[in-house]
Amino acid sequence: MSIVISGANGKLGSLIIEQLLQKVSADQIIACVRHPERATSFLNQGIEVRHCDYDQPESLDQAFAGASKLLLISSSNPDDTVRLRQHAHVIESAKKAQVEHLLYTSFAFLGDGLISPSHLHLATEHSILTTGIPYTFLRNALYTDFIEVIGLKTAIANGELIIYPGDWKFNTVTRHDLALGIAAVLSEPDGHRNKTYELTAPHPWSFDELAIIMSESAGKHISIRQDPQIQNWIYGYLNKIDTSSTSDDLERLIGGPITTLKDSVLPFIKM
Structure with a gap:
């Protein structure tokens, strides 16, 4: 079995490979990267490295040759038109490579x-x-690290977390937990073919829960204040996606509980 990981040098790709190495031998993993010269860590672990650039279709046919499983990690390009074209290149090459x-x-x-x-x-x-082609859709929730942009340090300093008004609920997860779940799917037999997994937290969390964790960490009370005048792009984004629906798919895949909210957010509070 050859497991090909595209975008292997990215944060999620690297974590997936780290978890895969605990489940399969290195010679079953192929790391496809845009800059092979930056992938020496994979080579040192016995992982084959191949050049793979979503913008260069000619690089993809060879990169995917012999793949039993190919993980297409979504492009990070900010232009969705470009991203869709890049994904189309990967899908077409996957067909050619059978x-x-x-x-x-x-x-x-x-x-x-x-x-x-x-x-x-x-x-x-x-x-x-x-x-x-038999498929698996790994529908990842928003990363918990979105909290980096809501002003945690300022909130701790002022004793007040200011948020945009709303009944906010979040189904977020960590990249580490996603990597655990995805590695499980990649390493296990074909029981995951033609399935869709909603990889979210099993229960949503609220800003009130976040404030409690911040208070415990800071050693002082952090209150929540809603302000419709707050200027932060993140709330416009959050308002347009489903941040609250949940599933137990991720916990079932990893065979246990995901990282707690406290353990997920403390690194950002203490930064």
Whole structure:
């Protein structure tokens, strides 16, 4: 079995390979990267490294040759038109290479999304379905580290976390937990073919819960204040995606509980 990971040098890709190495031998893993010269750590672990650039279709045919499983990690390009074209290049090359199983890191609960990333992921999923290649859609929730942009240090200093008004609930997860779940799917037999997993927290959390954790960490009370005048792009984004729907798919895949909210957010509070 050859497990090919595209975007292997990225944060999620690197974590997936780290977890895969605990489940399969290094010679079963192929790390596809845009800059092979930056992948010496993989080579040192006995992992084959191949050049793979979503913008260079000619690089993909060879990169995917002999793949039993190919994990397409979604492009990080900020332009969704470019991203969709890049994904199309990967999917077409997967067909040419006769990949046996195509897995894709999509986004959780797409049917409830109102913004272009939802359309991007739905379009990519549809393209994969049209190939006839057995698939697995790994619909990842928002990363918990989005909290970096809501002003945690300022909140701790002032004793007050200011948020945009709303009944906010979050189904977020860590990259580490996603890597655990995805590595489980990649390393196990083909029971995951033609399935879609919503990889979210099993229960949503609130800003009130976050404030309690911040208070415990800071040794003083941190209150929550809603302010409709707050200027932060993140709330516009959060309002347009499904941040609250949950699933136990991720915990079932990893065979246990995901990282607690406290353990997930403390690194950002203490930075």
